[in-house]
Amino acid sequence: MPIEIVAVSARDRSRDRGIDLSRFDWVDDTAGLASRDDVDVVVELIGGSDGPALTLARNTLAAGKAFVTANKAMIAHHGLELARQAEDKSVALKYEAAVAGGIPVIKGLREGAAANEIGQVYGILNGTCNYILTTMEERGSDFADVLAEAQALGYAEADPSFDIDGVDAAHKLAILSSLAFGTRLDFDGIAVSGIRHVIAADIAEAQALGFRIRLIGLAESDAGGLFQRVHPCLVPTSHPLAHVAGSLNAVVAEGNFVGRLFFQGRGAGDGPTASAVVADLIDIARGEYGPAFAMPVDALAEPPVASSAVRRGRAYLRFTVVDKPGVLAEIAAAMRDSGVSIESLIQRGTAPDGSAIIAIVTHAGPERAVTDALERLRGSASLTGEPMLMHILDL
Amino acid sequence: MPIEIVAVSARDRSRDRGIDLSRFDWVDDTAGLASRDDVDVVVELIGGSDGPALTLARNTLAAGKAFVTANKAMIAHHGLELARQAEDKSVALKYEAAVAGGIPVIKGLREGAAANEIGQVYGILNGTCNYILTTMEERGSDFADVLAEAQALGYAEADPSFDIDGVDAAHKLAILSSLAFGTRLDFDGIAVSGIRHVIAADIAEAQALGFRIRLIGLAESDAGGLFQRVHPCLVPTSHPLAHVAGSLNAVVAEGNFVGRLFFQGRGAGDGPTASAVVADLIDIARGEYGPAFAMPVDALAEPPVASSAVRRGRAYLRFTVVDKPGVLAEIAAAMRDSGVSIESLIQRGTAPDGSAIIAIVTHAGPERAVTDALERLRGSASLTGEPMLMHILDL
Incomplete structure (x- = not known):
């Protein structure tokens, strides 16, 4: 099935987009794209979880036309509602470009x-x-x-x-x-x-x-x-x-x-986005459509x-501290009292404000114990800033 | 569409495969799978470009049934013939597992x-x-x-x-x-x-x-x-x-x-292969089939x-040489006379037989010049073994 662009709509008609759009019908009322008889598929690249993008999506699917989007915010917030509309009308809702741009993930x-x-x-x-x-x-x-x-x-x-x-x-x-x-x-x-x-x-x-x-x-x-x-x-x-x-x-x-x-x-840019959008269009032209997510909306768990609170893992903790005796002992005691076991510790370097920096990697243990240790240290005069907690990806 | 295994065939019925196959019909004549009325799809994991795998593929497609295979040798050698058969009968020929195992490439x-x-x-x-x-x-x-x-x-x-x-x-x-x-x-x-x-x-x-x-x-x-x-x-x-x-x-x-x-x-192993084969089966169950390759066989260029001879690039050359004066000059002269420009050269270490080793990376240039240089050095008494040429991936 050939793919043909019949109409284009955007906020600003006069903006230079580097391509000639005069061959295509220009539509000022974006939402009106959905009701045109000569349109089978609407591609939405407006962005924003609500507003004109969502109106266009709802109108398009309600009119029984396929909808292709790169709009991650809208899919994340309204994906189930839109998927159900698509199921009701047996049309495709596709969003390859919404996640990781050109990667067909x-x-x-x-x-x-x-x-x-x-x-x-x-x-x-x-x-x-x-x-x-x-x-x-x-x-x-x-x-x-x-x-x-x-x-x-x-x-x-x-x-x-x-x-x-x-x-x-x-x-x-x-x-x-x-x-x-x-x-x-x-x-x-x-x-x-x-x-x-x-x-x-x-x-x-x-x-x-x-x-x-x-x-x-x-x-x-x-x-x-x-x-x-x-x-x-x-x-x-x-x-x-x-x-x-x-x-x-x-x-x-x-x-x-x-x-x-x-x-x-x-993950972004016009080329990768176009690659993903056109892959969706080709799938639609090939007659391929199925549930927008892994299965029909009502079957999703x-x-x-x-x-x-029950997660376990290793963590990285970084403290910016006053450079004076006893600070390390105070932090080490908080760790011990929360049951956090230290795998490695580096104290060297200074933060931009002259504070000393202590970086710790813990052994695998309950994440809860680490947040407990931070809780114990809250308000300590030894700390010159908020401690930084990052988890370690042990997969 | 539910996917159901109805029959299994292999060379050796008694081999312990770690799963109970007694629920399924055992078929001694593998090629006969293709003619069973209760079979819609045949999955082939025999291997080998010809022989029973190819017979089974031809029979299956001729009978108008879909064919799924992990057989890279057969697809590489007979893929076009099989794809044409599949086109003639409008059935799927799928081979995700044939390349890079479980990766959906x-x-x-x-x-x-x-x-x-x-x-x-x-x-x-x-x-x-x-x-x-x-x-x-x-x-x-x-x-x-x-x-x-x-x-x-x-x-x-x-x-x-x-x-x-x-x-x-x-x-x-x-x-x-x-x-x-x-x-x-x-x-x-x-x-x-x-x-x-x-x-x-x-x-x-x-x-x-x-x-x-x-x-x-x-x-x-x-x-x-x-x-x-x-x-x-x-x-x-x-x-x-x-x-x-x-x-x-x-x-x-x-x-x-x-x-x-x-x-x-x-890229290999039972789990990854099964993952790719079942992905193909699910595609078939979803009614998805198209040309086996990028387009119908007759449209392929x-x-x-x-x-x-016209390719350009950087190359790596390694010589194992007699450890005596003049050898490096001989190699360098051959490079010069063939117009090969040297980006880096390492002489250190020895080969297992005690020869000296000279490793060279060339600047980008015609591949032809490098093979010319090797030609010049052929038969030289300075070389104790065949030189090794590898190209550099500059992408």
Whole structure:
């Protein structure tokens, strides 16, 4: 079936997009695309979880037309409603470009790994954060400097919060975990923290201990429920995610038959987005449509949010402290009293304000014990700033 | 559509396979599976390009039933004939497990990257070779020792030639390039060499120069035709293929829109093979079938084999030489007289027989010049063994 563009709509008709759009019908009322008789599929690249994108999606599916989108926020928040509309009308709802840009990871999980029970799905889902972290790594720079430079170069938004605070990665993680585990999308169940508080010393100490720092979105499903977290993590250099540099994205799925599947590629930009959108269009032209997620909406499971209180693992803790006798003893005592066992500790270097820096990697143990230890230290006059806690990716 | 196993056939009924097959009909005459009325799909895991596997494939497709196989040799040699049979009967011919085991790379190229023009497709396609090379790398061992150990452990066949001489990788490469470029399978057009002649010193010198040695299958399509080569290569440590260790497989596709796509996972074993076979079965159950390759057989292009005489690149050359004055001058003169420019040269270490070892990396230039230089040195009394030539992967 040939694919033909019949109409185009955008906010600003006069903007120079580097291509000639005059061959196509220009539509001012975007929502009206959905009701045209000559349209079979609407492609939405507006963005935003609500507003005109959502109106267009609802109208398109209600009119019994297929809908292709790159809108991770909308799918994360309204994916089930839209998938149900698509099911009711037996049309396709496709969103390959919404997660990890050009990497065919939606297809890879939904079809390629379909025979497997997935234990974990996780990865580097935000190119801006990965660019900032790997640039800090290369240059020994601090977060604020690299962010300012990335903003000046247009790699980061003027309001970078969606990226650097982990919200964008969480949108993508919600989608991946629904696909991997056959569960209902649960964006609100994701524990999210970003990379704002990572300092140059964290990266240096992590490296000295055999790790690199990456913002990791991780979802895990077991008898205890569905666990989803976006968090800066220490990734051992032996793990493939440690070698994902710059603005690349990467996704790992651990399947019971296939083992570890690793996908890497460009997560954003016009070329990768177009590649994924057109792959969706080709699938639609080939007559391929099925449930938007792993199975029909009513068949998706709704597991409880797994309690992080029972999670175990190694952790990295970094304290900026007053440089005076007794501080190390105070921290060590808090660890001991909470039952946290220390695997390695580095004290060297100083923070920008002249504080001493203590970096600790714990042995595997309850995450709860580590947060307890931090609780014990809260308000201590020895600390010159908030301690930094990062988990270690031991997969 | 539910998937149900109705009959099983194998050479040896009594072999313990660790699962109870008594629930299923046992069929002694394998080829007879194709004519059963209660069979919609036949899955073939016999192996071998001809013989019973091919008979079964032909009979199954002739009977208008779908065929799923993990048989890379058969697809590489008879894929077009079988694809045409499948087209004639409008049934599916699927072979995800034939290339890179559990990695959904057939689907990734055929569907995920469908919007792109692919410039190159290449990767690590044989787990046995990668296991041997990375074990040599870790331990500083020689090829023969690691091979013997791999054979003792069952990681390599008693007759390892198919793997270590690159034939298995070439089967897979033929399939990948047909998918990536929309060309007819051309196994015979692949220049193949294996890893038998890689010595410990090659790996050490490559590492000293910033490379790792991997057996790379590479296909490239341009105006000059289709170039396909399986060859041990020096891979810069900055390239993701340099980090693929042990028996893993990995495939890279360079697309004009998506950029570099990188897939990694387990390339062999019962779990990964089952994962890929069942993914094919699920696709068939979902009613998904299309041309077995990128497009119908008659639409596949038949480009000429690109001449390697016009290729350019950097190369690694290793000589084992008599340890006496003048040898280096003789080699340097041969390089000069053939117009080969030297980027780096290491002379240190000795081969097992006491010869001196000279390792050279050339600047980018015509591959032809390098083979010319080797031609000039043929028969020289200074050389104690065949020189080793490996290309450098500069992608």
